[in-house]
Amino acid sequence: MPGDIPAPPMTNGQASESGFKLGDFSIDEHKPIKVVCIGAGFSGIIAGIRFPQRIPNVELTIYDKNAGVGGTWFTNKYPGLACDIPAHCYQLTFEPKTDWSAFYAPGPEIRSYLQSVVDKYKLMRYIKLQHRVVHARYDEPSGKWHLRIRRPLDPRVSPASPPPPNAPPAQVGADEEGAYEEFEDTADLLFTGVGSLSRWKWPVIDGLKDFEGKLFHTADFEVGDGEQAWQEAIHDWKDKRVGVIGVGSSAIQIVPALQPRVKKIVNFVRGRTWIATPFSGAKMAELIKRDPDVENYVFTDEDKERFRDPEYYKQFRHELEADLNSVHPATIRDSDAQRAGRAAFHAHMKNKLTKKPWIADFLIPEFGVACRRLTAGPGYLESLCADNVDFQPTHIKHVTANGIELVDGTHEELDVLICATGYDYSFQLDFPIVGRGGATIQDKWAPHPSTYLAVCTDGFPNWFMSLGPNSGVGSGSLLALIERQVDYAVAAARKMQRERLKSVEVKKEAVADFDEYLEHYFPNTVYSEKCRSWYKMGKEEGRVVALWPGSCLHAVRALEHPRWEDFQYELPDGVKNRMHWLGDGQTYNEKTMTGDRAWYLNDDQVDFPPVPADELVQ
Known part of the structure; x- marks a missing residue:
């Protein structure tokens, strides 16, 4: 109204009647953010590169329980270990390797490649080996994850790295592995890349521990500390009778590797599987x-x-x-590509088994190609036809002190027994992760896991993951998907930092909608057919928990642009205005009169549009 005297403008730091006041920071003055990653396999290594590259003012720590980097490529060192897709498709998009020795690269080369990436980007400054996370709890008042980490006390095996600053005093104890200490750490954002191939387990077979010969699991640390340890273990096996239980990837690789070096191999096979021609x-x-x-x-x-x-x-x-990314149509039930794959692999297997054709009757499946993890397995079928290899499809009754008794009463005498029987595929992590209200991920993911786009879940704010439930691919390169999952977590961290958020949490209804998508996608695929597979937590039938609902390329596109509207956010305590992140109205370079104050003109900032050619203009 005329005559009213306008109120003087508020200065920085002066609160309005609503309690709002400007922040004392510039809009691009990056708030410190602390990220903890669990796992130093492919996911952790990519995270070690991308978080520092894209998040300014970040404090990153990568904890891994193993004594070296590489994840499953560190824990597995059995004879014959190799990649089961072409080596040139099993490398990071930004870090090519041109000197792979073979089409399917052996395990030591893959581990060496991973170590070279770690060395090139100097990632050991972030990585703490032999540090096992034993407990993770989200603290609602602070919006931080509280972690408890255990490391061995023996200085010969534990790296000399101090606990984080201001950490509570370490607690000491002992278990079957020796003395250890535990300390606490915190994180604004937790990223896990533990994978489904990280927790190996013994098969459930009566009498297994009664075997008095040499007993191994293909991922057993006691023999798997290095290729040399395996070589020393099998050095005197030329007169030994060796049993191998399983017909998954590990068995398909280890049988041909051992066949020329032992007196006899008996491959105990409970199910059937397709052996593919070489991918691409x-x-x-x-x-x-x-x-x-x-x-x-x-x-x-x-x-x-x-x-x-x-x-x-x-x-x-x-x-x-x-070419590898062109295989997806074969995973659709009753598709032309599926029928062509069955015909080609059936002919391939029959041809390779001409010396012992009866094996085909027990090995070639009725279910579709790719219902189980598809493996090319060079040399496996040929090794089954060797004179010193027996293929045993009769089910095991129990293990005895000197061999295996089958359900038909037959007894196979053995000196060595190797369990190539895989991992715990339940996604029930081996340490508690506690979210809002004291709920654990173990309870939430029973009887099966539920996630949002395989990267996060409701009730567990500020936690993103790679290689979690429904992260696998039935065709294509898994590494392309892992890179995008890391990118997604990095984008979430950037959003938290830029908008100065206390928490980012996916909405419950978004998780439910993705769950519904999963339930409707997989019945159209061969994965839902009756076959025992780790895709279905080791069951013949049931929910597919390991695979992305679509192709690898589909997953890459789905994760390309986060739908932030599917999330809910908490502002820091005491902040009610969502525009708090705008700060004091200036950028840091203006505030300090330093740096570039016309950065938007730089070549890497200007988006130069293409100019249409004259002949294209009508």
Whole structure:
């Protein structure tokens, strides 16, 4: 109204009647954020690169229970271990390797590749090995994760790294592995990349521990500390009778590796499986003009020299991976691609088993191709036909002191028993993760896990994951998906930091909607057919918990642009205005009169639009 005297403007720090006051920070003055990652396999290594690259003022710690980096590639060192997709498709998008020795790279090369990435990006400054997280709890008042970490006290095996600053005094104790100490740490954002192939387990077979010969699991640490330990273990096996239980990837690799080195192998096989022709083998043969019948082609010096040409290698890798990403239609039930795959693999297996054709009657499945994890397994079928290998499809009754008794009463005498029986695929983590209201992820994920796009779940704010439930791919390269899952977690951290949020949590209804999508997608695929698979927590039938509901490329697209509207947010205590993050109305460079104050003109900031050619203008 005329005559009214306007109120003077408020100055910075002066509160209005509502209690709002401007922040004492500039809009791009990056709030410190603390990130803890659990696991130093592929996921943790990518996280170690991307979080510091993209998040300013971040404090990052990566804890891993093992004595070395690599995750499952560190814990598994059995003879014959190799990648089961083409090596050139099993590498990071930004870190190419041109000197793989073979089409399916052996485990030591993959572990060496991972170590080289760690060394190149100097990630050991973030990684703490032999540090096992034993408890994680979300603290609602502070919006932080409180972690308890255990490490061995023996200085010969424990790296000399101090606990985090201001951590409570460490607690000491002892278990079957020796003396340890526990200390606490906190995180604004928790990222887990523990994977489903990290917790191996013994098979449930009566009398297993009564065996008096040498008993191993393919991922057993007691023998798996290095390839040399395995080589020493099998050095005197030339006169030994060896039993191998299983027909998954590990068994399919270890049987042909041991066959020439032992007196006898008995492969105990409970189920059936498809043995594939080499994935993208025809494309590889086309690209480098090699014999298409060679299952695990060994690259020549000439091949490797050609790969040193960046343009040639880029094109080679692109075409190979594009071919690998063309397999998805075969996973759809009753599709033409599925029928073609069955016919091709059936003929392949029958051809390889001509010396012992009866094995095909017990090994070739009735279920569709890819219902179980599909493995090419170079040399496996040939090894089954060797004179010193027995294929035993009769079920095991129990293990005896000197062998295995079958349900038909037959007894196989053995000197060595190897369990190639896999992992705990339940996604029931081996340490408690406690969310809002004291709820544990173990309870929430019973009888099966539920997530949002396989990267987070409701009731557990500020927690993102890679390789969690429904993260696997039935075709394509898993590493492309892992990179996008890390990117998603990094984007969440950036949002928390930029908007100065206390918590980011996916909405319960968003988790329910993704769950409904899962339930409707998988019945259209071969994964829902009756076959015992770790995709279904080791069961023949039931919910598919391990695989993404779609192709690898579909997953990459789905995670490309986060739908932030599917999340709910908490502001810091005492802050009610959602615009608090705008700060004091200026940028840091203006506030300090330092740095670039016309950065928006830089080439990497300007989006130059393409100019249409004259002939395209009508």
